[in-house]
Amino acid sequence: MERLVRSCYKQGGYVFAKKAGGPAHGAGNERIARLASNENPEGPSPAAVKAAQEAVLFANRYPDERVDVLVSALRAHYGDYTFVAGVGMDGVIETLMRTLVDPGETVVVSTPTFSFYGLAAQAQGAKVVPVPRRADFSVDTDALIRAGKDAKIVVLCTPNNPTGNATSAEDVRRVLDGINGLLFLDNAYVEFSGIDYLPLMKKYENLVIGRTFSKVHSLAGLRIGYAFVPAWLQPFYLRAGTPFTVNSVSAAAAAAALSDTDHASRYIRQVKTWRKRFAAELKYPVLPSDANFVMVDVAPQTGDEVVEKLAARGVLVRSCRSFTGLSDHYIRVSIGEDWENERFVREANSL
Incomplete structure (x- = not known):
């Protein structure tokens, strides 16, 4: 009955970021830095x-x-x-x-x-x-x-x-x-x-x-x-x-x-601080960003390789391979809590 499925859905579809678990927990990491999905690390207002x-x-x-x-x-x-x-x-x-x-x-x-x-x-x-x-x-x-x-x-x-x-x-x-x-x-x-x-x-x-x-x-x-x-x-x-x-x-x-402007302002300040720190502290080129994430060029490694290596160290980031038209040597890294960002910088610089 698969013949009934429209051709545009026979393959492809949205590619999700890596979730907590798998290699991260398997390597004995109880506390996972979740920097793959551009989420706000602070709970709701x-x-x-x-x-x-x-x-x-x-x-x-x-x-x-x-x-x-x-x-x-x-x-x-x-x-x-x-x-x-x-x-x-x-x-x-x-x-x-x-x-x-x-x-x-x-x-x-x-x-x-x-x-x-x-x-x-x-x-x-x-x-x-x-x-x-x-x-x-x-x-x-x-x-x-x-x-x-x-x-x-x-x-x-x-x-x-x-x-x-x-x-x-x-x-x-x-x-x-x-x-x-x-x-x-x-x-x-x-x-x-x-x-x-x-x-x-x-x-x-x-x-x-x-x-x-x-x-x-x-x-x-x-x-x-x-x-x-x-x-x-x-x-x-x-x-x-x-x-x-x-x-x-x-x-x-x-x-x-919408009424809690302080909640939003705190994360905006966090983002602006860490965009600068990522650019200054990472050994890899960090592209200028106006968002709550940065894209990092990890060449000569591929994005998938770096994602797997970091996951084994308890850090989840996003490979950019699934983005059509983008070379496979980029990762996307969300701005998280201080400890998450610090762990990412430390682990990425050690690869």
Whole structure:
């Protein structure tokens, strides 16, 4: 019966980071440095925990299909924008593709980058066109505009996963001016960059900015993403979305997390400190980063080799081999707690 499976799923799929366990625990490491998945090492804000505990008491009821508690909190926090939500950034991406893309239409993606854009587009039967970045991983805006001029959606991640670098607001504006379709700007890591793309929302009706509570707000396990969208798009997005997709506990926790600015600020400071320390203390080249991770060039070793060696020493990092268009001598390292970062530097420098 496997013949019934669509050809795009016969192989491939999203490649997950190495989980705690396996070689790490097998080598006798009871305390594992988890630096593979770009998570916030600090637990959720107490305000988010309290809101989640209160919300779970009413889990016998379906959640609000419009997620008004979260949308109201987002508007109070950011101002007069139009919002939609999803099950993580992935859910927002998937619903956006479902809303806009017909089979055979083109989705253009700036690569190397997060693979789920292409997977979600393929699920709609789209033609996915990758546009490689320059040698320094900056966006080739002219090439992106040429390829994406008549595409239904152009996807640009900034700061980019896994390279870490951000694209300027001016370059994003150039892309918006040069295409006829919609630009999806993935801002999952924007809080660590200091760049503000939101003024573009007031000027362009073909821009969607996606964000997540998984990183700076420590809610990766609750899977809550959201997006700033032009007003014309919201009703169609809601119509295309899976019913009751965002659960009430996650929505309540996320709404409360927005109010705890101290919690977010602590991790942002931690990230900025350790990006500098990694660059200064590692024996390997560290690429400039605007995110809560860095990409490290471990040549002449491969990324997979270094990942396995570090896992045996109780440090989990991400190999970049699965990122299409990226040479196999890079690893991605999240910013964790001090002891995790220190162990990574010590163990990586000893390889």
